[in-house]
Amino acid sequence: MPARTAEAIWEGTLKEGHGTMKLGSGLCEGPYTYASRFESGEGTNPEELIGAAHAGCFSMFLAALLSNNGYTPTRIQTQATVHLGAGPTIHKIELNCQAEVPGIEEAQFQEFAQQAKANCPVSKALAGVEEILLEARLA
Numbered sequence: 001m002p003a004r005t006a007e008a009i010w011e012g013t014l015k016e017g018h019g020t021m022k023l024g025s026g027l028c029e030g031p032y033t034y035a036s037r038f039e040s041g042e043g044t045n046p047e048e049l050i051g052a053a054h055a056g057c058f059s060m061f062l063a064a065l066l067s068n069n070g071y072t073p074t075r076i077q078t079q080a081t082v083h084l085g086a087g088p089t090i091h092k093i094e095l096n097c098q099a100e101v102p103g104i105e106e107a108q109f110q111e112f113a114q115q116a117k118a119n120c121p122v123s124k125a126l127a128g129v130e131e132i133l134l135e136a137r138l139a
Helices: 034-038 046-068 106-119 121-125
Strands: 006-011 018-023 029-033 075-085 089-100 131-138
Touching: 029 034, 046 075, 046 089, 046 106, 046 121, 089 106, 106 121, 106 131
Parallel strands: 089 131
Antiparallel strands: 006 018, 018 029, 075 089
16 A cells, blocks of 8 residues: 655744645645634634544545445435644544435444444544544435
């Protein structure tokens, strides 16, 4: 498996400085500032990127679990909300998933969704987060 890269450049002090985060593939690059991270300023922030990674990883892992067990998902949409609190620390992540999976029973779907939450690589990397919640539903 290939190693993936990303980079960040920060210039200046914490509050007056600014930076840029960039994916190694070059497909995404964005500015970030104190305001975009801790307030409501324009730009991105590390927590937003963590949320995108978690939502993407969870969705793919759930698709793999479903496919490996005879179900063909039509669509899996996951939103991750990352909560940054005092410290600062990421103290909670909420995963909200809606999936279209023909032929699956609700209980079986919930079991696979919980397995994906516990075992996708990004969930494992985020094991230090105090609380990761999942709301999964069939469309």
